[in-house]
Ligand SMILES: Cc1cc2nc3c(=O)[nH]c(=O)nc-3n(C[C@H](O)[C@H](O)[C@H](O)COP(=O)(O)OP(=O)(O)OC[C@H]3O[C@@H](n4cnc5c(N)ncnc54)[C@H](O)[C@@H]3O)c2cc1C
């Protein structure tokens with residue numbers, strides 16, 4: 572295991588070859604990137620982590636922009652390759668382009684894997700699942716919706732293969748059978764682990780034999796599922812991945828059932844609010860050297876940087892820092908991925924949204940720079956911490 576995979580390493584982009592593009596559904600593809608031997612250390616990962624992809628594409632107005640989007644890795648750790656699955660988001664720039672045009676042979680900038688949607692149960696098996704603790708009898712439950720299956724599939728495959736005492740229950744919500752990503756792969760898992768992997772497809776727009784598995788998952792249906800399908804009191808770890816509302820509903824319901832939040836991991840693909848990363852130069856602001864400015868100092872890759880941020884601009888630390896260092900890391904710019912994390916070393920900030928940092932990280936002074944604005948005249952942050 573390399574330390575970088577479990578800790579939140581500072582991710583960096585590398586250009587990788589697309590080895591294969593496989594259609595999963597009418598609206599989703601699986602993309603396999605070939606990882607050259609020299610970069611295998613950089614691209615080690617734990618199941619549940621994601622990569623960011625970077626590409627210059629025209630926006631809705633036809634203006635070419637640098638687009639960065641995150642995609643969870645959908646396979647168990649495998650040396651020499653990275654697999655992601657991209658579902659077309661109606662009207663979405665990157666996912667539409669990928670579903671329509673991405674093909675084997677293309678080259679794309681791929682950020683080294685990162686992310687904290689990983690099991691706390693001895694998941695030391697980076698590229699070595701045999702190192703996972705096999706003495707315990709863990710029960711995992713995942714609730715996924717749509718493309719939220721991608722990190723869950725990687726986690727399920729890894730823990731089921733590594734430990735024959737593990738049980739994994741998956742509640743997987745989709746609109747209709749034809750939208751289900753990885754249908755065959757999930758059926759294969761069921762065949763391979765008939766007594767340890769249970770799969771509960773819930774289809775919102777199709778009638779299934781059980782009414783419990785038909786229709787949208789609302790509070791009532793979720794409670795019924797948790798009471799009839801899952802032995803909620805025996806679950807060691809929960810993984811939730813899907814739209815904001817569903818993840819929030821499951822978290823709240825589990826809290827209502829006295830499930831320790833320490834046992835619940837969740838990953839959001841979007842907050843539901845449109846947030847637009849503004850390319851690698853940051854959103855432009857009117858510089859005013861003589862006016863009222865915040866002084867922002869930062870450390871990145873061992874080098875110190877400094878930038879003034881006009882108070883009136885009300886801009887984030889990330890946006891200001893990007894003006895002087897285009898390599899400042901970010902991906903979603905929406906507070907969900909955690910790529911822009913840094914530690915406060917002086918002054919103070921106010922963080923708007925945080926769907927990525929754990930409580931102990933916030934307590935230790937970490938912030939999401941894409942969501943943080945200075946509240947003191949001088950602020951120092953360390954991206955290397
Ligand atoms: C950690 C993480 C992991 C992820 N993993 C996956 C994964 O495994 N698979 C996957 O498919 N996705 C995943 N995502 C989501 C992915 O990163 C993208 O957000 C998604 O593919 C949409 O990107 P896009 O460029 O196609 O859409 P965007 O262009 O970003 O648009 C997104 C949506 O917003 C709408 N929209 C755009 N502009 C506006 C506006 N101005 N006002 C209102 N609405 C607007 C669009 O119509 C579209 O529906 C993940 C995200 C995160 C943060």
Ligand code: FES
Nearest residue numbers: 902904906909941
């Ligand atoms: S860039 Fe994703 S949380 Fe800041």
